[in-house]
Amino acid sequence: MPSPELSGPDVDAGSAAPSRRELNKAATRQAITEAALGLLRANGPGNFTVENIADAAAISRRTFFNYFSSTEAVIASVTHGFLDTALQQFRLRPANEPILESARAALVELADPMTVAPLAELYSLGQSNPQLNRSELEAWDHCTAEIIDAARVRFGRGDGTGTGVEVDELYLRALAGSIISCGKAAMDLWFARCGGSLSPESLSTLRQLLIDSMSLLGSGFSSPAAAPAATTAPSPDRF
Template sequence: MSASPDTVRSVQPGWEANKTATRNAIVETAMNLVRAKGPGGFTVDDIAAAAGVSRRTFFNYFPSREAALVVSIEDFLDHAADQFLARPADEPLLDSMYEVLIALADPIHLAAMTEVYGLAGTDAQMNRFQLQGWQNCADRLVTAISQRPGADHDSLYASALVGSVLSSGKAALSQWYRRTGGDVTAESLMLLRQLLVDVVGYLRHGFTE
């Protein structure tokens, strides 16, 4: 006997919540292991065993150990792209990006991302996945700009603008890391927030002091 549509709908939210919980457990376990053993000190099997899932389940969520570790950066950038898409269509592009960073540049969103950013600097594979996350975000933003109602920007303009914003964001992260050594504290995260806000402000005003 097949389930009715109402039954399927009632089960779906719990199923999605379980998927999210499993994904989060894998990510949290991977982060705990990298803190304890360093980026190269454990395997996918170690993550799966500590998270209480099978190796097959791990690969249902992530293609590699490194992908599980850098997911916080990808999530941050995906959330930024989603927030940009929700901005008013007639708002100037740099104003939209500025408001998105203001909304996202808080300790909750920044803490995990900054920790992974520091780790990626010490591991080539993690860095490769991190860079792919930035590129995926850039592609989404370029597409979003071109699809805005009434948009008259060509692809070069959109690509140059997005590239400038994301490169400026990376510059802020790099500056933060040099100043703090990657130490994630409430004070250091407030510094990063200000650096991100400042760097987009420079773009908005044409880098005039």
């Protein structure tokens, strides 16, 4: 399974190349995540400890807690990592672009279908384990707040690149909730169609379903009879 792209609080999408310190921290974080996923595959949820993860990642227990608060937090970071990468792409979009068009374009920019592999694998593992499934749902819900913050920044900029006005909180929460719900719907349909396969073809299908779900949301679900084409973009007078 490929490593998620470098993301998180130490790396800003618009900043210069990351420093050696940032690269080292990202490498350690990735090693912890991969160790946790390896133990999850081998032992199942709830059957390994922080000490097991630290040993597998060749780090100390203390170092583990510099990055994560628990085993659950490591697993949830897979979902967060995918969203962080998508949000980085979202922030690079023109500020005057319709927000859902930006969301769809951000997913398009994740050109390699294997980018969604960690997210897909965790989702698939959760389908047969209620405990892991609850943790995954909690991670998606937590992502809602990050989307709200990104949208608030987009609308609230007063530097000429945004509206510079306060946006209704209900609008922000409904928008973020709708994006998350569409993402979950794409994941559900992918699993029903592909059975959790992590082949390149299956992952390409998942990526396209995620993109198409944003197109449906941006169009106001105006075409229930057919899925949106890959080139369809939300109408500019919406959202």
